[in-house]
Amino acid sequence: MFMSISSRFSVGIHILSLLEFNKDGVSSSEYLAGSVNTNPALIRKILGMLKKAGLIEVRPGIAGSKLARSLSDITLLDVYKAVDVVQDNELFSVHDNPNPKCIVGKNIQDTITPILSTAQIALEKVLGNVTIEDVVKDIEEKEERHS
Amino acid sequence: MFMSISSRFSVGIHILSLLEFNKDGVSSSEYLAGSVNTNPALIRKILGMLKKAGLIEVRPGIAGSKLARSLSDITLLDVYKAVDVVQDNELFSVHDNPNPKCIVGKNIQDTITPILSTAQIALEKVLGNVTIEDVVKDIEEKEERHS
DNA sequence: ATTACATGTAATCAATATAGTTACAAGTGT
DNA sequence: ACACTTGTAACTATATTGATTACATGTAAT
Numbered sequence: 379m380f381m382s383i384s385s386r387f388s389v390g391i392h393i394l395s396l397l398e399f400n401k402d403g404v405s406s407s408e409y410l411a412g413s414v415n416t417n418p419a420l421i422r423k424i425l426g427m428l429k430k431a432g433l434i435e436v437r438p439g440i441a442g443s444k445l446a447r448s449l450s451d452i453t454l455l456d457v458y459k460a461v462d463v464v465q466d467n468e469l470f471s472v473h474d475n476p477n478p479k480c481i482v483g484k485n486i487q488d489t490i491t492p493i494l495s496t497a498q499i500a501l502e503k504v505l506g507n508v509t510i511e512d513v514v515k516d517i518e519e520k521e522e523r524h525s
Numbered sequence: 526m527f528m529s530i531s532s533r534f535s536v537g538i539h540i541l542s543l544l545e546f547n548k549d550g551v552s553s554s555e556y557l558a559g560s561v562n563t564n565p566a567l568i569r570k571i572l573g574m575l576k577k578a579g580l581i582e583v584r585p586g587i588a589g590s591k592l593a594r595s596l597s598d599i600t601l602l603d604v605y606k607a608v609d610v611v612q613d614n615e616l617f618s619v620h621d622n623p624n625p626k627c628i629v630g631k632n633i634q635d636t637i638t639p640i641l642s643t644a645q646i647a648l649e650k651v652l653g654n655v656t657i658e659d660v661v662k663d664i665e666e667k668e669e670r671h672s
Numbered sequence: 673a674t675t676a677c678a679t680g681t682a683a684t685c686a687a688t689a690t691a692g693t694t695a696c697a698a699g700t701g702t
Numbered sequence: 703a704c705a706c707t708t709g710t711a712a713c714t715a716t717a718t719t720g721a722t723t724a725c726a727t728g729t730a731a732t
Contacts, residue, residue: 685723
């Protein structure tokens with residue numbers, strides 16, 4: 379029915395969490411893809427974005443990725459920005475070229491843009507208050523409860 | 526670069542604001558389309574959604590739409606829900622079928638879904654705190670400043 | 673150096689949403 | 703009847719997503 383924010387974001391969170399759980403092993407793109415259940419090439423693309431953002435360490439030819447920061451120092455907002463799912467101030471698209479001869483057409487963009495931006499920032503603030511550490515701990519808790 | 530929330534939302538706000546400014550005239554879909562700068566059929570489609578949500582009154586064969594509620598009783602969240610740009614709890618898409626044999630794959634969805642939902646609700650809360658009256662007043666203020 | 677294997681990345685594809693457009697049926701009032 | 707409007711369905715062009723294939727590049731071990 380509508381287009382939502384790319385799952386690159388949730389996959390990014392998945393990858394970082396799994397790097398922690400498998401920190402004593404080798405997390406190749408194939409290994410990660412097996413857990414996410416997708417293609418290794420897609421994982422490598424996302425790994426490249428996470429690397430560019432300084433969240434992980436990964437090198438050509440060398441199998442496996444590692445977290446580049448402590449768990450508590452990576453927020454979901456960091457991941458969200460890293461995987462480039464939404465641009466600043468552009469979560470909402472605003473119709474362009476409204477009629478400048480109409481009072482509404484002339485001013486609507488300047489009026490609603492800051493409001494929509496505020497809404498987007500409110501969303502991002504929530505993501506900034508959750509760390510990968512929180513996610514990892516929650517996964518552990520859920521796992522214990524199931525066993 | 527990415528897909529943002531449909532401009533149906535901003536167009537919906539535009540339409541409702543213009544219905545107020547032109548409340549003494551006849552706001553046909555053609556008139557509205559002239560201000561938004563798009564096609565009357567597209568406007569009628571959005572008018573149908575606003576009508577279904579009880580925000581406006583419009584009847585087949587009779588030219589013009591009217592606001593069905595007072596300006597201060599229509600929030601941007603009402604419009605956002607009316608034009609159906611985002612479904613509840615589905616602003617973020619989460620990758621499906623993660624590997625249940627992996628601790629992360631098994632639990633990631635249940636862990637992040639409530640977080641993402643909280644973020645979405647934070648965004649929607651901002652929209653719920655702004656009314657069409659606020660938008661109309663801001664447009665008026667901007668217009669005065671320009672003259 | 674050759675081999676084996678992993679990462680990096682470009683290209684392609686099917687599925688789907690958006691925004692725009694055309695066309696026309698159905699409703700209303702003169 | 704006629705003119706005009708709303709309500710909708712259908713179609714198009716464009717763009718993103720997610721998946722996939724292919725291959726160049728980089729690394730390490732033998």
